[in-house]
Amino acid sequence: EAGVAQSPRYKIIEKRQSVAFWCNPISGHATLYWYQQILGQGPKLLIQFQNNGVVDDSQLPKDRFSAERLKGVDSTLKIQPAKLEDSAVYLCASGKRQSTGELFFGEGSRLTVL
Amino acid sequence: DAKTTQPPSMDCAEGRAANLPCNHSTISGNEYVYWYRQIHSQGPQYIIHGLKNNETNEMASLIITEDRKSSTLILPHATLRDTAVYYCIVSSGGTSYGKLTFGQGTILTVHP
Numbered sequence: 566e567a568g569v570a571q572s573p574r575y576k577i578i579e580k581r582q583s584v585a586f587w588c589n590p591i592s593g594h595a596t597l598y599w600y601q602q603i604l605g606q607g608p609k610l611l612i613q614f615q616n617n618g619v620v621d622d623s624q625l626p627k628d629r630f631s632a633e634r635l636k637g638v639d640s641t642l643k644i645q646p647a648k649l650e651d652s653a654v655y656l657c658a659s660g661k662r663q664s665t666g667e668l669f670f671g672e673g674s675r676l677t678v679l
Numbered sequence: 680d681a682k683t684t685q686p687p688s689m690d691c692a693e694g695r696a697a698n699l700p701c702n703h704s705t706i707s708g709n710e711y712v713y714w715y716r717q718i719h720s721q722g723p724q725y726i727i728h729g730l731k732n733n734e735t736n737e738m739a740s741l742i743i744t745e746d747r748k749s750s751t752l753i754l755p756h757a758t759l760r761d762t763a764v765y766y767c768i769v770s771s772g773g774t775s776y777g778k779l780t781f782g783q784g785t786i787l788t789v790h791p
Contacts (some may be wrong), residue, residue: 600781606783607764607781607783609781610778620778621778666713666770667725668723670722670724672722
C-alpha cells in the first residue's frame, strides 16, 4: 500500500514570497490533515478535511495560509506572503472515514524562510 | 481533549525493555490514549491505542491504569532503531474524526 506522498521535500524562499505544498493521501482515506511542526516542538494541527469539506481550521492563520482539497483526494497548502516564523516542516496525514485516531503521515515538506 | 504529561527524555539499553510513562489525569470516559513516535526527519508513526484495557500489537504493549489517569508504553526489546520522540496523546478519536493534539513528547535514546 502506497503511503502519503508530499512534495516538495524542501523549499527555501525569502520572506513575503509565496509557496505551495502538495499532498496525496492514501487511496480511500476520507480524512486529511495538515500539521505544522516547528523545530523542537510537536506537530500542531492547521486544518482538517473530511472528504472535500473543512472540519476544523480554527488554528489556520487565514490571513496568509489557505488550503483546499479538490474532489476529496489531493490537497494543497499555500502560504502567501511567507514570514520568517513560518519556517517549519509541514506534515500531511490521512485517515479512514470515522478514524479511530490511527493517522498515516507523510515525510513532510521542510520550509525555510529567509 | 485532555492534556498529557511525559518526561522530556529517557535512556534505555539495547535489548532491554523501554517503559515510557504518561500522565493524563483529566481524561474523560470517551477519550482514547494514543501513542505515536517520530524518528528523526520522518513523519510521526502510529504505534498503538487503547481505551480501558491493556493492548498489545507487534510493535508494543500499552498498559492503562484502572482509573485511566496514567499509562505506560512498553517496547519489549528496544533496538537502536527505536530511538525517537514518543508522543502520548489523548483524544476522543472517531467522534472528532481522529483529531490529534501533540505535546512535546519523550525523547527515547537507545544505547548499544
